[in-house]
Amino acid sequence: MSAPREDIPIGADEDVVRVRQIVRSFAQRAKLSLVDQTKLVTATSELARNTLTYGGGGTAVVELLGEGRRQGVRASFQDEGPGIPDLTLALTDGWTSGRGMGLGLSGARRLVDEFDLDSEVGRGTTVTVVKWSR
Amino acid sequence: MTIETGRPDNLAELLRAGAPALSARWVELVAAPLRGRVSAPELERELTELYAAVLAGVESGSRDVQAAPYAETRALLSDLSRRRARAGFTPTETAIGVFALKQALFELVDRAEVDGSLGDVAAFSLLLDNLGLLTFETYAKAREEVIDEQAEQLLELTTPVVKLWDGVLAVPLVGTLDSARTQVVMEKLLEALVSTGAAHAIIDITGVLAVDTQVAQHLLKTVMAARLMGAECTISGIRPHIAQTIVGLGIEFGDITTKASLADALRHALRRSGVDVVAAQRGR
Ligand SMILES: Nc1ncnc2c1ncn2[C@@H]1O[C@H](COP(=O)(O)OP(=O)(O)OP(=O)(O)O)[C@@H](O)[C@H]1O
Ligand SMILES: [Mg+2]
Numbered sequence: 001m002s003a004p005r006e007d008i009p010i011g012a013d014e015d016v017v018r019v020r021q022i023v024r025s026f027a028q029r030a031k032l033s034l035v036d037q038t039k040l041v042t043a044t045s046e047l048a049r050n051t052l053t054y055g056g057g058g059t060a061v062v063e064l065l066g067e068g069r070r071q072g073v074r075a076s077f078q079d080e081g082p083g084i085p086d087l088t089l090a091l092t093d094g095w096t097s098g099r100g101m102g103l104g105l106s107g108a109r110r111l112v113d114e115f116d117l118d119s120e121v122g123r124g125t126t127v128t129v130v131k132w133s134r
Numbered sequence: 135m136t137i138e139t140g141r142p143d144n145l146a147e148l149l150r151a152g153a154p155a156l157s158a159r160w161v162e163l164v165a166a167p168l169r170g171r172v173s174a175p176e177l178e179r180e181l182t183e184l185y186a187a188v189l190a191g192v193e194s195g196s197r198d199v200q201a202a203p204y205a206e207t208r209a210l211l212s213d214l215s216r217r218r219a220r221a222g223f224t225p226t227e228t229a230i231g232v233f234a235l236k237q238a239l240f241e242l243v244d245r246a247e248v249d250g251s252l253g254d255v256a257a258f259s260l261l262l263d264n265l266g267l268l269t270f271e272t273y274a275k276a277r278e279e280v281i282d283e284q285a286e287q288l289l290e291l292t293t294p295v296v297k298l299w300d301g302v303l304a305v306p307l308v309g310t311l312d313s314a315r316t317q318v319v320m321e322k323l324l325e326a327l328v329s330t331g332a333a334h335a336i337i338d339i340t341g342v343l344a345v346d347t348q349v350a351q352h353l354l355k356t357v358m359a360a361r362l363m364g365a366e367c368t369i370s371g372i373r374p375h376i377a378q379t380i381v382g383l384g385i386e387f388g389d390i391t392t393k394a395s396l397a398d399a400l401r402h403a404l405r406r407s408g409v410d411v412v413a414a415q416r417g418r
Contacts, residue, residue, distance in 0.1 A: 013314060020344065035375040038344055042379045045346040093384050101347045107383030 004029070004064040010048055010077070011057040019048040019060050023075055026062050030071040031133050039111040040073060040131040046104035047077045047127050053098065055079025055125055065130065072113075072132040080124035087117060143257045144250070146193045148239075149185075152248035156238050157185045163234035167227060181231070184210050188235075188265075197257060199264040211265060212272040219276035228273050232266040295326040302334045302403045303327065304396065308341035316349055320356040327365050334403035335360055338396045340371030350385045357390050366406065368392070370399035 006022050008015060023044045027037040044060070051058040058079030065072040084090045091109065096102035105127075109115040114130035149156070161178050168177070187207040194203035211232070218228040236259055243250040295305045305323045307316070323335055337353060339345065345353075357367040370393040372380070380387075393399040401411055 024343070035378055038375045038379045039382060042344045042346050042383065045344060045348075046383075049346075049348060101351055101385065103347050103384045107347065107385075110384070111379065111382045 006062045008060040008062070009057075010051050010060055010079075013052070016045060016048045016052060019062075019075075020045050022062050023073065026064055026073045027131070030064055030073050030131075032073070032131060033134065036131055036134070040075070040129070043108035043111040043129055043131075044075045044077075046108045047075070047129065050104055050127075051077045051079045051081075051125075053100075055081030057081075058124075065132075067132075070132050070134075072130055074128065074130045076126060076128040078124070078126045083121040083123055083125055084117075084119040085121050087119065091117070143254050145254050145257055146189070146195075148248060148250045148254050149189045149192055149258075152239070152242060152250075153185065153189070155242055155247060156235070157182055159238040159241065160185070160235045163237055164231050167230055168223070171221070171223070180210075180214055184214070185235075188261075192258075192261070197261055199261060199268065207265065208268060211269055215269040215272035216276040219273045220280060225270055225273050229266045229269050232262055232269055236262045295322050297330065297332070298336070298400055299404060299409075301330075301332045301407055302336065302400065303330065303332045304336040304338060304400075306338045306341060306396075309343060316352040320352050320359075323356060324359055324363070327360060327363055333365050333407060335365055335367045336396065336399040336403060337367065337369050338371045338399070339369065339376070340373065340396065342371075342376065345372075345376055345380055345385075347383060347385065350380065350383075354387070354390070366391070366403070368399045368402060370394070370396050 004026070006026075008019055008022060010016065010019065020041050024037060024041050027040050032040065044062075048060055051060070055077075056079065058077060058081070061074075061076045061078070063074045063076075065074055089095055091106050092102070093106045094102040105117070108127075108129065112129040112131050114128075116128040117125075118127075119125040161174075161181050164181065165172075165174060165177055172180075184207065187204075187210050191199075191204040191207050194201075196203045198204070199208070214231065215228050218231075239248075239250065239255060239258055242248045243255055295303055298304045303323065303326050305319055307319060323337070326332070327335055337356070339353075342349070353369060357369070360367040368391045369387070372392055372394070391399075391402065393402055404411055
């Protein structure tokens with residue numbers, strides 16, 4: 001049996017809601033605590049919305065991870081949008097190129113256990129986060 | 135006459151000659167399963183129109199339902215399917231409207247009441263299959279439209295602004311908040327502040343699953359807008375796991391009053407408007 005995994009296209013507002021719902025159900029299956037579930041759901045909500053708003057849409061992949069006795073959830077957000085020219089700036093609290101609070105990326109990083117941001121100008125952006133059960 | 139499919143048939147002749155018998159039997163067959171949910175005159179009108187359109191298409195020589203000669207047929211069919219979908223008919227009940235014409239032709243040919251060759255019947259059968267598929271497509275689209283509309287109505291219905299006390303309004307936020315929903319709630323609250331002249335508003339988020347930057351931004355903007363209108367806004371029901379997440383994100387609610395529960399928020403609002411709530415037995 002292959003590991004549980006869900007691919008979710010992100011092209012509209014309601015897809016962000018769908019990502020949240022699917023991540024929540026994966027987080028429950030991985031037996032994350034309520035706080036950790038909420039942190040992961042909130043982080044992925046931010047990343048999904050960035051994919052939609054700045055990446056012009058893309059895909060989310062949500063996977064259940066098992067490593068020894070702990071379980072976790074990995075969520076990855078991929079787009080082929082304009083990319084991020086200055087990663088440090090983008091990860092600065094309060095910096096936004098649009099009309100947001102500028103807290104989505106930096107906040108998401110604080111809410112998860114593993115955070116990986118990969119972006120190339122003109123090619124697109126991929127952000128991957130992992131949250132483990134304790 | 136040009137024949138696009140290259141298969142000459144007598145279909146046009148057959149449909150013209152058999153028109154009265156065919157369309158009468160067609161109406162009969164369609165009426166049975168719909169059992170009075172569409173009135174007989176209405177059904178007759180619908181199908182007579184449709185029959186004429188199909189005949190015109192067939193007379194053009196084309197057998198391709200996507201081609202121009204069938205534009206009228208397609209328009210009528212999609213109207214009909216949309217009406218059925220909206221009236222709550224099943225896809226089968228809708229498509230039967232098309233497929234029944236096939237049966238009508240089979241019956242009449244079988245009883246030799248009209249003069250049709252196997253080739254004619256096969257050609258017609260194929261044509262109607264394709265038209266039947268068209269009704270499915272329109273039906274599905276129309277159902278989606280209905281569902282979207284219902285979701286919108288639900289959105290309106292599930293965002294009640296309630297008056298807790300003289301001059302105190304409250305709006306409970308529930309479930310998964312998307313941008314559209316939060317926006318509607320916040321607009322309703324501001325409208326209600328204007329129409330009631332209330333001086334206090336409480337936004338209760340006990341039922342909210344997660345607060346992300348977008349929801350937070352809507353909340354903050356609403357509180358600011360309420361202030362500009364001379365009203366004070368309190369946010370209540372921030373549960374521990376939500377609070378921790380908000381802090382993790384780095385959102386600051388600044389000088390906005392927050393209370394653990396709706397009751398606390400109400401007590402606060404009342405005190406601010408000069409009403410003090412005390413337990414009865416403690417009275418002097
Ligand atoms: N997928 C992406 N593609 C291109 N640029 C992005 C992407 N994600 C983020 N960015 C850039 O990084 C900036 C910071 O993102 P962040 O999510 O922290 O803030 P925001 O989306 O502007 O506001 P908030 O998320 O607080 O509502 C964005 O303004 C945008 O310029
Ligand atoms: Mg963002």
